[in-house]
Amino acid sequence: MLEARSIIKRFGGITVLNELSLSLSTGSVNCIIGPNGCGKTTLFNVLTGALKPEGGQVLFKGNDITGLPAWRIAGLGMTRKFQIPGVYPELSVAENLIVPLAAANRRAGLMATLFSKCDDRLAALLDLCGLTHKAEQAVSTLAHGEKQWLEIAMLLAVDADLILLDEPTAGMSVPETLKTAELVRRLRTEFGKTVLVIEHDMSFVRELDCHVIVMLRGRVVREGRLEDIQNDPEVIAAYLGGAAVC
Numbered sequence: 322m323l324e325a326r327s328i329i330k331r332f333g334g335i336t337v338l339n340e341l342s343l344s345l346s347t348g349s350v351n352c353i354i355g356p357n358g359c360g361k362t363t364l365f366n367v368l369t370g371a372l373k374p375e376g377g378q379v380l381f382k383g384n385d386i387t388g389l390p391a392w393r394i395a396g397l398g399m400t401r402k403f404q405i406p407g408v409y410p411e412l413s414v415a416e417n418l419i420v421p422l423a424a425a426n427r428r429a430g431l432m433a434t435l436f437s438k439c440d441d442r443l444a445a446l447l448d449l450c451g452l453t454h455k456a457e458q459a460v461s462t463l464a465h466g467e468k469q470w471l472e473i474a475m476l477l478a479v480d481a482d483l484i485l486l487d488e489p490t491a492g493m494s495v496p497e498t499l500k501t502a503e504l505v506r507r508l509r510t511e512f513g514k515t516v517l518v519i520e521h522d523m524s525f526v527r528e529l530d531c532h533v534i535v536m537l538r539g540r541v542v543r544e545g546r547l548e549d550i551q552n553d554p555e556v557i558a559a560y561l562g563g564a565a566v567c
């Protein structure tokens with residue numbers, strides 16, 4: 322689905338991504354962990370076209386997308402969630418989902434059925450984010466976690482192949498975090514999506530039970546199951562100067 326080859330990104334004299342390489346297989350859930358400032362968000366910015374790299378190559382579904390503008394990359398099927406929920410607070414939950422559903426229909430050339438074709442998919446998305454009973458409620462009245470889940474469902478509505486989530490559990494309670502892990506797993510199992518998540522919360526990473534990618538100083542230094550990497554000396558040293566990862 323995605324391959325990053327030797328990506329270099331510098332800000333002034335500082336090299337933030339230092340020949341970073343990674344690849345994501347289609348239909349996989351992947352989680353990037355790494356200490357503050359190691360370049361995780363910068364990587365998302367390069368992958369999605371918000372930043373141009375100084376070196377390297379990004380391949381998405383076999384196409385070279387290096388340096389393409391963000392709107393082109395989004396149109397090719399890569400979508401991203403920021404930490405702060407990007408929802409329309411004055412619209413209802415259902416309306417928030419109908420907007421991206423209609424946009425997807427428009428892209429697919431279904432102009433005559435822009436809204437009428439949304440019904441089945443709307444029900445599935447409301448179920449995914451657990452908000453069927455609040456479909457007509459204004460989004461401004463939702464709890465923080467509910468807004469995050471709604472936005473993930475909105476990403477699904479545009480029918481992207483690759484979904485990038487930047488710290489989706491930030492500010493969530495433990496039950497909300499567990500529910501978010503379940504939702505992200507369903508993106509793969511029920512909808513066949515490829516997912517790449519940045520996350521600091523190790524209980525969430527464990528709950529996701531996915532492929533873990535460890536970043537350190539702008540590179541990928543380890544990959545594998547959480548149970549395999551959590552006792553790695555370099556990974557432990559990267560966190561809190563030696564405290565265990567979990």
Ligand SMILES: Nc1ncnc2c1ncn2[C@@H]1O[C@H](COP(=O)(O)OP(=O)(O)OP(=O)(O)O)[C@@H](O)[C@H]1O
Nearest residue numbers: 332333337355356357358359360361362363364521
């Ligand atoms: N636009 C920018 N201009 C200059 N420096 C930047 C810019 N964006 C990021 N940086 C720097 O690049 C480094 C990596 O930042 P980045 O946000 O990618 O790290 P991160 O791993 O996502 O951190 P965190 O876990 O705290 O979110 C930091 O030193 C940051 O200050």
